[in-house]
Amino acid sequence: xxxxxxxxxxxxxxxxxxxxxxxxxxxxxxxxxxxxxxxxxxxxxxxxxxxxxxxxxxxxxxxxxxxxxxxxxxxxxxxxxxxxxxxxxxxxxxxxxxxxxxxxxxxxxxxxxxxxxxxxxxxxxxxxxxxxxxxxxxxxxxxxxxxxxxxxxxxxxxxxxxxxxxxxxxxxxxxxxxxxxxxxxxxxxxxxxxxxxxxxxxxxxxxxxxxxxxxxxxxxxxxxxxxxxxxxxxxxxxxxxxxxxxxxxxxxxxxxxxxxxxxxxxxxxxxxxxxxxxxxxxxxxxxxxx
Amino acid sequence: xxxxxxxxxxxxxxxxxxxxxxxxxxxxxxxxxxxxxxxxxxxxxxxxxxxxxxxxxxxxxxxxxxxxxxxxxxxxxxxxxxxxxxxxxxxxxxxxxxxxxxxxxxxxxxxxxxxxxxxxxxxxxxxxxxxxxxxxxxxxxxxxxxxxxxxxxxxxxxxxxxxxxxxxxxxxxxxxxxxxxxxxxxxxxxxxxxxxxxxxxxxxxxxxxxxxxxxxxxxx
Ligand SMILES: Nc1ncnc2c1ncn2[C@@H]1O[C@H](COP(=O)(O)OP(=O)(O)OP(=O)(O)O)[C@@H](O)[C@H]1O
Ligand SMILES: [Mg+2]
Numbered sequence: 001x002x003x004x005x006x007x008x009x010x011x012x013x014x015x016x017x018x019x020x021x022x023x024x025x026x027x028x029x030x031x032x033x034x035x036x037x038x039x040x041x042x043x044x045x046x047x048x049x050x051x052x053x054x055x056x057x058x059x060x061x062x063x064x065x066x067x068x069x070x071x072x073x074x075x076x077x078x079x080x081x082x083x084x085x086x087x088x089x090x091x092x093x094x095x096x097x098x099x100x101x102x103x104x105x106x107x108x109x110x111x112x113x114x115x116x117x118x119x120x121x122x123x124x125x126x127x128x129x130x131x132x133x134x135x136x137x138x139x140x141x142x143x144x145x146x147x148x149x150x151x152x153x154x155x156x157x158x159x160x161x162x163x164x165x166x167x168x169x170x171x172x173x174x175x176x177x178x179x180x181x182x183x184x185x186x187x188x189x190x191x192x193x194x195x196x197x198x199x200x201x202x203x204x205x206x207x208x209x210x211x212x213x214x215x216x217x218x219x220x221x222x223x224x225x226x227x228x229x230x231x232x233x234x235x236x237x238x239x240x241x242x243x244x245x246x247x248x249x250x251x252x253x254x255x256x257x258x259x260x261x262x263x264x265x266x267x268x269x270x271x272x273x274x275x276x277x278x279x280x281x282x283x284x285x286x287x288x289x290x
Numbered sequence: 291x292x293x294x295x296x297x298x299x300x301x302x303x304x305x306x307x308x309x310x311x312x313x314x315x316x317x318x319x320x321x322x323x324x325x326x327x328x329x330x331x332x333x334x335x336x337x338x339x340x341x342x343x344x345x346x347x348x349x350x351x352x353x354x355x356x357x358x359x360x361x362x363x364x365x366x367x368x369x370x371x372x373x374x375x376x377x378x379x380x381x382x383x384x385x386x387x388x389x390x391x392x393x394x395x396x397x398x399x400x401x402x403x404x405x406x407x408x409x410x411x412x413x414x415x416x417x418x419x420x421x422x423x424x425x426x427x428x429x430x431x432x433x434x435x436x437x438x439x440x441x442x443x444x445x446x447x448x449x450x451x452x453x454x455x456x457x458x459x460x461x462x463x464x465x466x467x468x469x470x471x472x473x474x475x476x477x478x479x480x481x482x483x484x485x486x487x488x489x490x491x492x493x494x495x496x497x498x499x500x501x502x503x504x505x506x507x508x509x510x
Contacts, residue, residue: 004394011382204378207340208439209367210395290339290363 009221016194020226023190027230027276030183031269032237034176039242041172043259048165057123057139057153065119065147073147077123082138085124091115118149180276183230187280191223195284212288220281227277231270238266291316291447291478292337297346299332299502306332308502309346319470319479321489321510324499330482331375333499334449337480338370339363351446368396371440375451375482377432379424385411385435386420392443410442413468415461429456437465441472448472450481454488462487 013020059077061070070088078086089097094117099106123142125135135158143151195202205215242261250259292314299307307329314320322330335341336348339355348355351369358366371392379388386407393403411417414434424432433456440448450469454462466488473479481488489496489510498505 002397003400015382201380204380205391205395206364207338207367207372207374207378208392208395209364209370211364212361214395290360
């Protein structure tokens, strides 16, 4: 590649300005929608990762456990690598709690002569990399420990959420892949058209003894230009959308306000455009026949 | 340098060349003549591999054109300078850039290109038009740009298809003198033309094509 090739690619820019404009805009729109899709998938990923810490397990203890047994049990549960914190809730605490929640009709409990509520441990899980499957495994282990009566945790809820996250992620990734194919196709067609419109020139170059690469390079540059310009357009649109629009108007909607938008992704848009433009052009040019 | 053995070329059932056999030695200058449609351009196109023969074998500088790998075709063509009958000038490049193209594809540096191109344009009398676009040149001027582009890379073989078709008698003789010069410096020159003045009294070989067949061979 040389300055000559760059000039050669640029020389077509003005003459083919409509093709450039159209394909660059399509690229920008495609990449912008991709960035929105990516942010959705990314946030689902974060949600899925942080989900378990929002859960706690309640481990109900058998009545009449000695303080020693109880401490041993607490230690055993706390030793698991998934567990971050174990809090003891005595029978009295549990009753107080119940009383509080029955506010106004506490007299319902007046007839009780002994406390029917069991003592329990509240088990908090560690933040990261907790899969529903391993949570289930942990629950099974705890249940089999001596002194444990029962264990409750939002198993179904956790499973359900995890399922939803998985569906959103799979469909999000499928959607992203389809869009990627779409923008790739935009670059492919644009370069194909630009190539056909210069068929005469290409034929002359061939007859003069130009190699395939000599002929390809200006068109590759044109594909790259469309990609990078489209990527830059998408960057501007994404920036306006995420950092300005949502920051200002999304504040009332907590889901949007708490959304994570990785700056690296925004910065990568022109680079993604470059690769897509190059690849599309390369496929469009294919093998040069002599 | 050029060897045709029983070469035929058929365009959609219409035979353009029939059983052509001839030999042109290295450093030779020879002419191909014949009426319009006799197959002169087709014969030249076979040499620079723009069309492929339907029968027979063609050997250029020891290289058989039907056995050549696609990747080698550009290098075969670089040995050959062609004055195309239909010019093939790029409309959106200046005279300088059109001429330079033959050197650009070889990857030469800017300074080297500039020197060679200006020298060659001077040779064909177009130095002062180097920044002009082909559309604002006369037919004869355009023809001379094509000649400059064919010569600028100093090819081993020059193929000129009706190189004086748009030139007056004086300019034609001027161009012929340039061809003779480069021939004297070792380039093989093959000229297809109707212009009998180009070969009259030259004592060079003149191959006459008629309806695609080699009708006879004379000395000019
Ligand atoms: N691409 C093509 N497709 C079909 N027929 C063709 C093609 N090129 C040439 N022909 C035919 O082949 C024959 C020879 O053509 P060619 O161009 O070689 O003639 P020529 O001797 O160069 O004529 P002229 O003196 O007019 O340039 C003609 O009958 C022409 O119509
Ligand atoms: Mg002809």
